[in-house]
Amino acid sequence: MKTYDPHQRFGRPEGGWREKLYAIIFESDTPAGMAFDLALIGAILLSVTTVVLASVAEVARDYGDWLFAAEWFFTVLFTIEYASRLLCVRHPLRYARSFFGMIDLLAVLPSYMALFVPGAHVLLNVRILRLLRMFRILKLTLYIEEYGMLGRALLASRRKILIFLSVVFMVVFLLGTVMYVVEGPAHGFTSIPTAVYWAISAVTTVGFGDLVPKTDLGRAIASIMMLLGWGILAVPTGIISAEISQQRRSHRTCAACLAGDHEQSARFCKSCGTRLPGT
């Protein structure tokens, strides 16, 4: 089975124990590589659970020692993994400076810093970034096709979505300022940024309710904003729906005229009538 290897640019060593280690850590088409990936997913999830539990005051008080031990166990584990990654690639610096290389470092650094630097405990929450490491493994799973399709659909719509978001942003900004003038600091709209925050919560239909219009005019404007936001939600949905429908069409290319975009079930090229390859 040939799988996608996003780490090719780090350089696959040729022969020796380094190639074997590389195959286990960076690839997933051997039983050992697959097992490593599964173990890594487990370790990531468990270590993240540790971070989460440590933030709950009661748990931290009662099971503090266990959490501390688990934390160090995972820190050492990820340190060994990080070192192994550095060891087995041909260009360690290129790996260390890559996005996932940084994440791998950030996954262990805070624990060491909290040890040596007083007051660095707040940095411990950075360890939640370990979750991002899941993305590396997700790329290598059976789900890669769906993942790619959603990504392509979003990529193909990025300009329409940008246009949409910029218009929404302007509307929200203008209406937020209007509400700042109408309601004023007396009703909690203390500044334009605060009013824009409220306008976003109204247009996106979130409606926290910490700020609410209290004047009749303010309520009328709020009503229009809510209807507006509720209605224009249809626009991004329509954009992405149309894009995904498009993506469903196959990517086969006619051998005779190079036309693409044929329906999944088509057997003949719709441009020149030649039989399509693989039918």
Place this chain on the structure above:
Amino acid sequence: MKTYDPHQRFGRPEGGWREKLYAIIFESDTPAGMAFDLALIGAILLSVTTVVLASVAEVARDYGDWLFAAEWFFTVLFTIEYASRLLCVRHPLRYARSFFGMIDLLAVLPSYMALFVPGAHVLLNVRILRLLRMFRILKLTLYIEEYGMLGRALLASRRKILIFLSVVFMVVFLLGTVMYVVEGPAHGFTSIPTAVYWAISAVTTVGFGDLVPKTDLGRAIASIMMLLGWGILAVPTGIISAEISQQRRSHRTCAACLAGDHEQSARFCKSCGTRLPGT
């Protein structure tokens, strides 16, 4: 009329009163079977209403005796029904261990337990599971085609939806942790799980408002999260829209070239021009 019988694996008895009982209880293509289904729907809805009313303090105080009587009436009724089901199938154990067999038992058990075990009153709410019994009957109605189509559309999209949910979950987790650091326990974000609960309420545009960001940075992050959640709602909608559009195409297959995916109204194969079967 041939209807779908999800209970076939329990074994249809051959001849005698047991077959007649089976036809009434498990099938719905005879007048008696249809009447039984309707009566059962009525009994389920009434008994669930009893459970709901018993939870309202004023009603429980004023009409407690009536509710108690009604409750026992339905308990005895469902007990008789459960016994009949056990009696008339060829493999009673297989039925008892099936999903609906368990639900049928759970529908009557709490009432008996509340009688014998002191303090088991809280279990009475388990009786609300009787509602699930509706699903058994829903399967047998005229709506089976639509039910199946929606189910197939969701099933066909399950991998895309899983990818989507896992990405959403990671985003919510990371941003929840960020808010925990930014706002902190002083503003109600007492732990990471609490912050994640808040992040979910923001991204899904629910916005209860029991927790709200109070710092400027927190409000800025919240604004981005609201826009994000509002915008990416378009993704699952697009996935399912495309899938349902696809499901609308008929599943007929051309007898000559085995091509499928023809439009509902097509009479000739779009691949080879042969007349489609059944037109």
Place this chain on the structure above:
Amino acid sequence: MKTYDPHQRFGRPEGGWREKLYAIIFESDTPAGMAFDLALIGAILLSVTTVVLASVAEVARDYGDWLFAAEWFFTVLFTIEYASRLLCVRHPLRYARSFFGMIDLLAVLPSYMALFVPGAHVLLNVRILRLLRMFRILKLTLYIEEYGMLGRALLASRRKILIFLSVVFMVVFLLGTVMYVVEGPAHGFTSIPTAVYWAISAVTTVGFGDLVPKTDLGRAIASIMMLLGWGILAVPTGIISAEISQQRRSHRTCAACLAGDHEQSARFCKSCGTRLPGT
């Protein structure tokens, strides 16, 4: 211009002033009929505005006399209109018992009742039903085609939507009961109906925030419900999107083989290849 006349069954009188009156009141293809419709829309909107203003305490105090005068002006106007409608149709009783006949009566009755029956003032709000009279006129406008298309799309999807709503209702009921057990009356979930009300506000992403889970388990369940509701919103959207796309296809029928459902741009029948009529 031939317009749709939903009142045909009331009987169009033949000749005389009654036919002329009928043409003005019930039809809209003459200048007089068109003017009558526009005047009626204006009168309805103004009279509804009167009702709305009368509900605002400050306005009622300061302009009570003006509102009272306006109210009686519209009441007399609508009474004359109602009498004219009764007069000019051939089957007055059939009209009086029709849906719009009832609405027309309810539009004037409360004002007279408030005059004679003491304490009937609360009934005055029934006059807001005058708004429903707008629907009669909407039916006769240029928008009839879009109105019909949306209606057909909703009608064609009604079974899928019913399935969807019944599943949503069951989920909401079961999860509401779970929350009633988990949170209990101490946290505001005083009865199952209250808990179901909360569950609906969570699943539909409304989130008023008057009731909120306070236990960790309750928050976890709430998180799942919010994600669930946010995600399954995609289902009705997908149903209706697919239906509207379908409705966009033309309703032309092939003269040779009677096949329908051709694309808007098609010039030849896709079933038999005969040229389509009107191309």
Place this chain on the structure above:
Amino acid sequence: MKTYDPHQRFGRPEGGWREKLYAIIFESDTPAGMAFDLALIGAILLSVTTVVLASVAEVARDYGDWLFAAEWFFTVLFTIEYASRLLCVRHPLRYARSFFGMIDLLAVLPSYMALFVPGAHVLLNVRILRLLRMFRILKLTLYIEEYGMLGRALLASRRKILIFLSVVFMVVFLLGTVMYVVEGPAHGFTSIPTAVYWAISAVTTVGFGDLVPKTDLGRAIASIMMLLGWGILAVPTGIISAEISQQRRSHRTCAACLAGDHEQSARFCKSCGTRLPGT
């Protein structure tokens, strides 16, 4: 490169420094014109940031002098720009009375008025309208195609969306009045407009929570409204999805038979088989 010029009607001067100025200010197909546009975007965003910051009490107190200086810098800058625009077009009055001409004036006027008219400080917030000037430049960017497509899709659906909004408005009005009667001023529903404001917040799934039903009947009605609003959100989404899918088809017309609506990738007319122009 030929770009769209929305200002053509102001008259392009022929020759001289005025034509050169016109090319820089109103067009963007020369390097100087492009640079001017980018500088203008920067100036607009910075000046809007100034307005926003001035509304935050702490910032206004600590950096008031800087903000005042920046404000006058931008006011003078935009004044020069406005004068240049007036100077270089052939019909200055036509420009001054156009939409963007008014916005350009409103972008500088409040600063001067605040100087001469005491108490005109509240007008300073009008300067936020400078944001609208972004739209002029957006029109001239690479995004013009997507912008046009979204606009066409919304325009083509405007009648369906109007029908939809008018029905939603009536439903919201009727149910708001019902809630006013059911809940009454005692529970915060002090008038019909207030109740309609609440109804809109419920139907659009915003749910601020400043007003909530407190009676059982009110909660039941609210539940129905939430489900209704959540479900019918599917309607505008379906309308726009179908429209965008339609817009994706190319607008090329067959030279032989004048048939349109061909797929983007089609090379031969689907009606008569003639090769399409431009392929």
